[in-house]
Amino acid sequence: MSIFHKIKVQFLNQELSFQAxxxxxPGGQNVNKVNSKIILRxxxxxxxxxxxxxKDLLMKKWAHKLDNAGDLIIQSQEKRSQVQNKTIAIRKFYEMLNAAFQKRKLRKATRxxxxxxxxxxxxxxxQADKKKYRRKDW
Structure with a gap:
């Protein structure tokens, strides 16, 4: 199964762990009472x-985004609802995954x-003529 198919059918969902x-x-008093932020690992x-x-490709490309254990951590706290934040975090994960596996287009040198x-x-x-005519010795 190709990686793009895995991304498309969200095949990696079973390996994601979530923490609230x-x-x-946003949320007013709701923010102080409810765990609505989602942390995806x-x-x-x-x-x-x-x-x-x-795995090697992801470890290389995401080296600055990983912790010491090799965990990618994505946080979402845009919405008031935990369910909506979970959906956003999953979407961000798959967008990052898709971007990591996209081949960069090689630049062709042109003349x-x-x-x-x-x-x-x-x-x-x-421009040269303009400067030439400004000189005193012309």
Whole structure:
């Protein structure tokens, strides 16, 4: 099964762990009473659904986002509801996963066309003439 198929069908949901905490987001008094913030954790080294090459790629690309145990931590506290925040955190996770596995398009080196070269040289000539006519010895 390809990684993009795993992402599309949200195959990795069974390896995600969630924790609720008090949110600092919107909600008024609700914020002080209800644990609406969701913390999503995904442990890359312990994943049974990813193969070794996929794990290595994620460990490299997400090195600055991982803790010492290899956990990716995503927090969501945008909404007042724990369920909505959980949905947002899962969506963020799969968007990050999709972005990590996208191949970057290679840049092809190109040269400027004849018209662009002529235009540049013409502009340089005009600028040079302008400065030439400003001199006192002209």
């Amino acid at each position: 905490a008090r949110s600092s987001g 995904f442990n890359i080294p312990d994943s049974q659904l990813l193969d070794e090459s996929e 400027p066309g004849k018209g662009a070269i002529e235009k540049r040289l013409k502009a340089k000539k005009i």
